[in-house]
Amino acid sequence: MRDHGGNIDAAQARFGGTDWIDLSTGINRVPYPLPPIPPEGWTALPTTRAQNALIRTARAAWGCDAPMLALAGAQAAIQTIPRLALGQARVLAPTYNEHAASLRAAGWQVAEVAKLDDLAGADMAVVVNPNNPDGQAHDPLRLAALLPKVGRLVVDESFADPVPHLSMLPVAGQKGLLVLRSFGKFYGLAGVRLGFVAGHEGDIAALSAMAGPWPVSGAAIAIGQAALRDGAWAKATTARLANDCARADALALRAGWTVAGGAHLFRLYHTPDAEAAQARLARQRIWSRIFPWHPNWLRLGLPGAEPEWDRLQTALA
Amino acid sequence: MRDHGGNIDAAQARFGGTDWIDLSTGINRVPYPLPPIPPEGWTALPTTRAQNALIRTARAAWGCDAPMLALAGAQAAIQTIPRLALGQARVLAPTYNEHAASLRAAGWQVAEVAKLDDLAGADMAVVVNPNNPDGQAHDPLRLAALLPKVGRLVVDESFADPVPHLSMLPVAGQKGLLVLRSFGKFYGLAGVRLGFVAGHEGDIAALSAMAGPWPVSGAAIAIGQAALRDGAWAKATTARLANDCARADALALRAGWTVAGGAHLFRLYHTPDAEAAQARLARQRIWSRIFPWHPNWLRLGLPGAEPEWDRLQTALA
Numbered sequence: 001m002r003d004h005g006g007n008i009d010a011a012q013a014r015f016g017g018t019d020w021i022d023l024s025t026g027i028n029r030v031p032y033p034l035p036p037i038p039p040e041g042w043t044a045l046p047t048t049r050a051q052n053a054l055i056r057t058a059r060a061a062w063g064c065d066a067p068m069l070a071l072a073g074a075q076a077a078i079q080t081i082p083r084l085a086l087g088q089a090r091v092l093a094p095t096y097n098e099h100a101a102s103l104r105a106a107g108w109q110v111a112e113v114a115k116l117d118d119l120a121g122a123d124m125a126v127v128v129n130p131n132n133p134d135g136q137a138h139d140p141l142r143l144a145a146l147l148p149k150v151g152r153l154v155v156d157e158s159f160a161d162p163v164p165h166l167s168m169l170p171v172a173g174q175k176g177l178l179v180l181r182s183f184g185k186f187y188g189l190a191g192v193r194l195g196f197v198a199g200h201e202g203d204i205a206a207l208s209a210m211a212g213p214w215p216v217s218g219a220a221i222a223i224g225q226a227a228l229r230d231g232a233w234a235k236a237t238t239a240r241l242a243n244d245c246a247r248a249d250a251l252a253l254r255a256g257w258t259v260a261g262g263a264h265l266f267r268l269y270h271t272p273d274a275e276a277a278q279a280r281l282a283r284q285r286i287w288s289r290i291f292p293w294h295p296n297w298l299r300l301g302l303p304g305a306e307p308e309w310d311r312l313q314t315a316l317a
Numbered sequence: 318m319r320d321h322g323g324n325i326d327a328a329q330a331r332f333g334g335t336d337w338i339d340l341s342t343g344i345n346r347v348p349y350p351l352p353p354i355p356p357e358g359w360t361a362l363p364t365t366r367a368q369n370a371l372i373r374t375a376r377a378a379w380g381c382d383a384p385m386l387a388l389a390g391a392q393a394a395i396q397t398i399p400r401l402a403l404g405q406a407r408v409l410a411p412t413y414n415e416h417a418a419s420l421r422a423a424g425w426q427v428a429e430v431a432k433l434d435d436l437a438g439a440d441m442a443v444v445v446n447p448n449n450p451d452g453q454a455h456d457p458l459r460l461a462a463l464l465p466k467v468g469r470l471v472v473d474e475s476f477a478d479p480v481p482h483l484s485m486l487p488v489a490g491q492k493g494l495l496v497l498r499s500f501g502k503f504y505g506l507a508g509v510r511l512g513f514v515a516g517h518e519g520d521i522a523a524l525s526a527m528a529g530p531w532p533v534s535g536a537a538i539a540i541g542q543a544a545l546r547d548g549a550w551a552k553a554t555t556a557r558l559a560n561d562c563a564r565a566d567a568l569a570l571r572a573g574w575t576v577a578g579g580a581h582l583f584r585l586y587h588t589p590d591a592e593a594a595q596a597r598l599a600r601q602r603i604w605s606r607i608f609p610w611h612p613n614w615l616r617l618g619l620p621g622a623e624p625e626w627d628r629l630q631t632a633l634a
Contacts, residue, residue, distance in 0.1 A: 004530065009366040022361065031360045043348045044339065045507045049326040072389050072510075072532065079529040098529070105526060190362045191535025193389075209422060212396045212415070213321065215389065218508025219536055 003097075003292065005299070011287040021308050022301070023281075024289040026132065026159060026265035029304030030240070031188030032233060035226035041218030054221050054228075058196055061228040062164070062181070066173030067204035070216045070224070074158050074182040074195035080210050081154060081178060082106035084203060087123030092116060094293065095128045096156065116142060123151035129166055130159050133268050133291070133299045134261035140168050147177055152203075154178045158195075161186035162238040162264035172198040183220075185265055186237070187227045194220040241265065244302045248312070252300075255316040260297060267300050274298045284315035320414075320609065322616070328604040338625050339618070340598075341606040343449065343476060343583035346621030347557070348505030349550060352543035358535030371538050371545075375513055378545040379481070379498070383490030384521035387533045387541070391475050391499035391512035397527050398471060398495060399423035401520060404440030409433060411610065412445045413473065433459060440468035446483055447476050450585050450608065450616040451578035457485050464494055469520075471495045475512075478503035479555040479581035489515040500537075502582055503554070504544045511537040558582065561619045565629070569617075572633040577614060584617050591615045601632035 005024035012020060021029075055068050071077050075098065082089075082103045089103045093112035100110045108124065116138060119125035125146065130137045147153050155168045157179055172179045178199040184190030194216055197207060216224075227233070241264040249259050252269050257277070261268040271277035274290040277298045281288050289299040303309045322341035329337060338346075372385050388394050392415065399406075399420045406420045410429035417427045425441065433455060436442035442463065447454045464470050470493055472485045477498070489496045495516040501507030511533055514524060533541075544550070558581040566576050569586050574594070578585040588594035591607040594615045598605050606616040620626045 004362075007364070008361070009364040025362065027360070027362070029360075034359060040508065042351060042506050042508045043344070043346075044325070045321075045342065045344070045501075047324070047326040072534070073529075075529045075531060079527065102529075184362075189359050190531075191357065191359045193531060193534040210396065212390075212392045212419075214392060214507075214510060217389070217510040217534055217537065220534065 005289045008287055011282065015282045015285070017285045020285045020287055021303065021311060022287050023303065024287045024301065025190070026263070026301055027185050027190045028188035028237065028241070028265060029302065029308065030237070032223070032227040032230070035223060037219050037222045041222045044218065046214050046216065046218050046221055050218070050221050051216070054224050057225050057228045058181075061231070062167060062169040064169035064172055064198055066169070066198045067201045068196055068198040069204050069208050069211065070221075071195050071197060071211055072193040072216055072220075073184065074156065074180045076211070076215065077180045077195055077197040077207070078102050078156070080207050081197070082108055083210060084206055085123065085151065087151065089124040089126065090119045090122035091126040092119060092128070092131070094134070094291075095126075096132045096158075099126045099128070099154070099156070116146065119146060120149035124154060125150040125152070126154045126156065128156040128158065130163060130263040132159060132263070133266065133289070133297065135263040135266075135268060136261065137163065137166055140166060140171070143168055144171060147174065150176065152176045152178060154180065156180040158182035158185055159263045159265055161234065162241055169198055173200060175200045178203060183224055183227070186234075189223060189227075192220045192223055193217070194224050238264065241302065247309070248300065248302055251313055251316045257298075265301065267302070269298050269300060270296050271298050272296070281315050284311045286311060286315055322606045325604055328599065332599045332602070334602045337602045337604055338620065338628060339604050340620065341604045341618065342507070343580070343618055344502050344507045345505035345554065345558070345582060346619065346625065347554070349540070349544040349547070352540060354536050354539045358539045361535065363531050363533065363535050363538055367535070367538050368533070371541050374542050374545045375498075378548070379484060379486040381486035381489055381515055383486070383515045384518045385513055385515040386521050386525050386528065387538075388512050388514060388528055389510040389533055389537075390501065391473065391497045393528070393532065394497045394512055394514040394524070395419050395473070397524050398514070399425055400527060401523055402440065402468065404468065406441040406443065407436045407439035408443040409436060409445070409448070411451070411608075412443075413449045413475075416443045416445070416471070416473070433463065436463060437466035441471060442467040442469070443471045443473065445473040445475065447480060447580040449476060449580070450583065450606070450614065452580040452583075452585060453578065454480065454483055457483060457488070460485055461488060464491065467493065469493045469495060471497065473497045475499035475502055476580045476582055478551065479558055486515055490517060492517045495520060500541055500544070503551075506540060506544075509537045509540055510534070511541050555581065558619065564626070565617065565619055568630055568633045574615070582618065584619070586615050586617060587613050588615050589613070598632050601628045603628060603632055
């Protein structure tokens with residue numbers, strides 16, 4: 001199994017204690033308040049009508065009019081997209097490790113490249129925007145210019161909710177372009193398992209056939225509907241996250257770390273020794289993410305409630 | 318899109334009205350009472366530990382010690398299993414239409430056969446036990462005898478909860494055998510999207526890799542844990558369903574229909590004209606299932622609360 005954030009059970013097993021603050025992911029710790037879920041959301045198979053209504057809401061929220069499919073998390077899209085074709089894929093790296101792994105498992109030849117322009121010529125090119133873990137942002141005009149030079153361009157916008165100007169969703173629907181969205185990260189509800197993929201009609205129909213008739217739960221539909229309609233919450237959350245990034249960075253700088261990157265939902269710090277830095281946070285039962293391929297980087301999600309900030313401050317004092 | 322039960326939105330569009338009783342599926346209308354869902358079930362990625370605990374509970378409930386995987390409904394297993402191999406598949410028919418369709422979509426050659434023995438020689442053989450829609454039950458000893466004669470034997474036990482003596486789960490783990498379970502039907506919680514597949518270690522590992530790290534929601538894990546531990550509820554529900562089958566059959570007989578088959582969660586009636594019979598029920602806003610390939614068959618789920626029985630009685634009087 002590939003390593004991921006969110007493995008809080010592994011942290012508990014290694015360091016003990018139960019009241020951990022999981023900052024090993026980029027999941028918002030101030031979740032969208034759960035709306036009431038109608039009884040039929042639990043008991044009945046989700047209707048086509050309910051699924052279509054969720055898609056309409058998502059499209060409106062993101063200024064998108066392309067064909068779109070709801071799936072059980074952006075991860076489900078990452079698992080499914082490689083089955084659309086076969087060939088040579090290139091992934092702009094370093095990034096979320098499931099893209100390359102899922103493509104390889106499906107039979108693709110995969111190369112990781114360091115520059116956006118090096119994606120040209122690939123049968124499938126993958127860009128995470130903004131990128132995880134370094135937060136690098138890519139201008140949608142540059143991505144649009146890349147599109148005719150690749151077979152398919154997958155743009156994973158799992159962390160793009162707070163930066164709508166980066167999104168390719170307003171131009172989704174073009175042949176070859178596939179745009180992914182996570183619901184759980186920005187809305188802080190990763191357990192709901194909801195994500196979206198928008199793209200060209202033929203690709204979305206093929207992905208829908210692979211996903212089957214009921215890929216998301218009734219609860220996911222009800223929650224997604226309420227949350228994606230709530231523009232005021234999204235706006236306030238974006239503002240809070242921007243402020244919290246600065247607050248976390250200030251604590252990290254005092255600990256002698258430097259900011260290596262980040263997006264609204266996570267920060268990437270350069271530390272003298274990532275393993276030591278992770279252990280330092282773990283003593284306050286704060287779980288963070290380090291990377292087997294980089295000895296200094298530590299990725300940290302943002303605390304939610306004030307007691308969580310107090311613990312982070314203690315850990316970094 | 319293939320036709321299914323559960324398309325209550327289509328019934329509403331065609332006949333009007335909103336207070337429909339959906340008996341077009343085999344979903345229990347007296348659902349398992351929802352347990353409290355812990356906040357982290359919504360907010361956090363499901364941990365490996367939580368997923369493993371659910372599997373342990375399911376195994377204990379079904380007397381199974383084979384490798385098992387939780388997925389977003391038995392449907393997700395039906396979508397995924399065809400990707401384990403390619404070749405000639407045979408499906409014991411008539412049955413749930415997604416099996417043959419999903420195999421064909423994945424590139425299998427598929428033949429539908431009418432007798433269990435005709436499955437011998439297939440690279441993949443599919444049996445639904447008890448079968449949907451006719452309720453035909455297959456002796457597990459006969460299925461075990463078939464196993465060495467096929468590449469893989471898929472036994473879909475989506476309706477087997479009330480008939481544990483039919484289950485192959487106690488002998489799952491043998492090479493080539495894959496056993497599917499639905500959670501939503503017997504527990505009346507189809508919107509939760511939870512199902513299971515048990516089988517040989519290598520197949521389950523391959524299916525797990527295809528499903529990705531978080532295929533079921535935190536709510537599904539919490540609800541499945543509580544329900545599958547509750548043997549008393551399962552026992553009482555099985556007894557109630559047996560009684561309700563007799564009650565529904567008596568109403569159908571009075572309407573001039575005959576019993577063509579059925580299992581604990583649905584009845585199959587032979588009617589003079591299935592379309593007319595469906596319309597007759599629809600006038601009481603009861604939705605039923607008919608089949609494009611049989612002019613007389615109507616499948617009917619069982620009403621739940623007494624007002625639902627009253628409506629059925631009125632429709633069939």
